[in-house]
Amino acid sequence: MRKQSESRTTSPTIQEKIEQAHNLFETCGDSLRQNPSIRTLLNKLQECIENTKDSMFKLGVVAECKHCEEQEGGSCCGTGIENKYDVELLLLNLLLEASLRNMQPSQNSCYFLGEKGCKLTARHVLCVNYMCQKLQKKLAREQLISLQTCAGEELDTLFILHEAIKKKIRT
Ligand code: SF4
Ligand code: SF4
DSSP: OOOOOGGGOOOOOHHEEEHHHHHHHHHHHHHHHSSSHHHHHHHHHHHHHHHHHHHHTTHHHHHHHHHHHHHOOOOOOOTTTTOOOOHHHHHHHHHTTTTOSSOOOOBBBOOEEEEEEOSSSSOOOHHHHHHOHHHHHHHHHHHHHHHHHHHHHHHHHHHHHHHHHHHHHHH
C-alpha cells in the first residue's frame, strides 16, 4: 500500500488553477459581485489599473516593451511566471471580465502573454512592480515616481480585494 508521504505533493498546474477559478466563478461569482464592499473594490481596482496603463503608455513604457518583444527577441514575461498566480487572483480576473480561456502560450513565454501583451487584467505584484534596467535608465526620476505611485495604488487595492475574496470564499 502506498504511504501517505508518497501521495501527490506537486503543485497544481496553471491550467488546473484556471479550471478551479472558473468553477468558483460559476458558484460564487454572482454573490461576490453583489457584495457591496467587493463591488466597490472591483471598481476601484479597475480604475487604478487603467491609471497605471495610461501612465505606462504616456511614459513610453508600452513602446519599450513592444520593442523588446518585436526587435530584441522577446519581452521579459518569461515562462514560469504564471505559476505565481493563485486561484483567487485568477478568479479576481474573471470578476473583472478577463478571459482565461483559449490562451495560445509560447514555450518561452509566460502562459498569459498574448500578441498584444499581457492578457490578464489584474496582474501579480511581481509583474506590476517590475522595472527593468533599461526603463530605470530611460525614465526621469519624477516619471519613475509618478509610475510607482500609480502602481502602488493598484497594488494596495489589489491586496485588499484579494484578501476580501479569499475570506468570502472560505465562509
Ligand atoms: S520591462 Fe524592460 S525588459 Fe521587460 S519588456 Fe519592458 S522594456 Fe523590455
Ligand atoms: S505581465 Fe502578464 S504576461 Fe507578463 S509575466 Fe506577468 S502575467 Fe505573465
